[in-house]
Amino acid sequence: MEYIENVLYTLIAIQVFYFFIFGMAGLAPHELKLKRGMPFTRFAILIPGYKEDNIIVDTAKKALEVDYPAEYRRIVVLADSFKPETVEKLRLTGVEVLEVSFEHSTKAKSINKGLEYLSQDPPEAVVILDSDNVMAHFFLRKVSDAFQSGYKIIQAHRTAKNRNTPMAVLDSANEEIGNHIFRKGHRNLGLSAALIGSGMVFEFNLFRKYMSQITDTAGEDKLLEMLLLKDRHTIEYFEHAYVYDEKVSTTKNFGKQRTRWLGAQFYFFRHFFFDGVKHLITKGNIDYFDKCFQMALIPKVLLIGLLGILALVDYFSPYLQCNWIVLTAMYYLAMLASVPANMYDAQLARAIFHIPVAMMALIGSILKITKKTATHFEVTEKGHTGDGN
Template sequence: MKYVELLLFVLIGIQVFYFFIFAVAGLAPHELILKKGQPLTRFAVLIPGYKEDKIIVDTARQALEVDYPRERYRVIVLADSFQPETVQKLRAIGAEVLEVIFDHSTKAKSINKGLEYLENDPPEAIVILDSDNVMAHFFLRKVSDAFKSGHQIIQAHRTAKNKNTPMAILDAANEEIGNHIFRKGHRNMGLSSALIGSGMVFEYHLYKKYMAQITDTAGEDKQLEMLLLKDGHTIEFYEHAYVYDEKVSTTKNFGKQRTRWLGAQFYFFRNYFLDGLKHLILKGNVDYFDKCFQMALIPKVLLIGLMGIVGVVDYFTDWLTYNWLLLTVLYYSAMLISVPASMYNKDLLRAIAHIPVAIVALIGSILRINKKTATHFEVTEKGQTGEAK
């Protein structure tokens, strides 16, 4: 029992210190050095969607209304299994529509079709949005400055546009914790930002080259990260370029979404961890190994519950040592300092009380994972697009 406890303590302790170090690093500012007065970038904004008839027209309309010259960007909806009337509405408001059909739909397949569609008139850079995303009004101007300043791969600051339920608030807080630790904190430590899957900007030819290598997976953003970091590319994080994203509002959709995410995480851990370790030892590629290591991390919400239980047991019994209590305090501190001050209000407290429900949903997600989870796309139902802020 003693050795099992020691092993468990070491494994969880590594993760807790990992979170804590990058959470502290994220407290420092991360400002990009930008070259002003550069010509505006020619963008293609790709919006892949699968049966997203309910929200896609509003998303495309808002993308067409950002403050950027219309002749310098195109909005292209990659319409997988959309209704004919939806396609007509999209074209009527000025969006381009590429209809795609696959026996087995994935986001990567749609994007690759979109990149092929652009071959005859390629843009300088690609912006990837999800079908519920809204760019901030000056988003394209900001990322144009960053792109012209030499940043070929940029993860923008994706943040919540809805906080209408306790689950949506938890999801929003989880996103900001990820921004703080895996994006801002990592860049401040000299490592690459994590990609999120949307709100991303890439140099066109570079993106096309790497997307062509993506296999049949539902976690295309994670595989793309692996390939880019393995080859020594750096992913930048632009904290002040905002994309607003709809957060899941119900426990059912939370569990459904996490099943897909966790399935992809397990898949990439199995297939990349040892390769990342090899590249760390033989080539000193810390960035690539760090990404592979992230695939071994326990989900943040689940670890909150686990550390809470262990911490309470540690305090009231002599079953464990007080080292566990210290570990719990460190982990909770890392989470708390990673949540933006603007989110600290009564609604957040009510959402925190909802964490046990989220943990149960997360455990259910883990139990539902099977071999098809990482390769089969399952859409998470969204109900609104909201207005850009």
């Protein structure tokens, strides 16, 4: 029993120290070195969507309202399985619409079709949005300055546009913890920021080169990140360039979304972890190994509950040998430090009591994972169209 506890303690301690180190690193500022007075970047904004007729027209209209010269930006909606009337409404807004269809739909397939379409008149850079995303008013101006200053792969600051339910508040906090640890904290320690699937900016030819290697996966952003880091590209994080993203409002959608995410995580762990170890030892590629290591991490919400239980058992029971209370305190401190100060309000306090519900949803998600989870796309229902500003 003591041997099992020591092994479990060691494995969890590694993850706790990982979060603690990057959580503390994220407390320092991270500013990009931007050149002013640079020319405008020619952007193409790709918005892939799958059966999301209820929100895509509003998203397209919001994209057209962003402050940026029209001659320097194209907005292209990649319409997979949309209703004919939705496609017509989209075209009336003034955006470009590329209808796509696949036997097995994935976001990567839609994006590759979009890149093929753009190659007839290629832009300098591509912005990837989800069908519910809204760019901040000056977003394109900011990322244009960054691109012209030499940053060719940028993850913008994706943040919540809704906090309408306790689950949405928890999802919002989880997003900001990820921004703090996996993006800002990583960049402050010299490692690449993590991609998050939308609010991403890429040099066109570079993006097309790597996306052409990705088709049948529901975790295209993670695979893209693996390929980029394996070839030693650096992913920058632009904290002050905002994209507003809808957070899941119900336990059902939370579980559905996490099933897809965890399925992709398990898939990438199986296929890349030991390759990451190999590249660390033989080539000193820390960035690539770090990304592969992230695929072995226990979900943050699940670890909150697990450590809380172990700390209570440690306090009241004489049978545990390791100091779970200290480990739990370190992890909780890392999580608390990673949540922005402006999110500490009554909504967050109420939402904390829903953590057990989120934990049960995560456990249910793990039980639902199949071999097809990482390769088949399933849309998460969304409908909040506010702009988040």
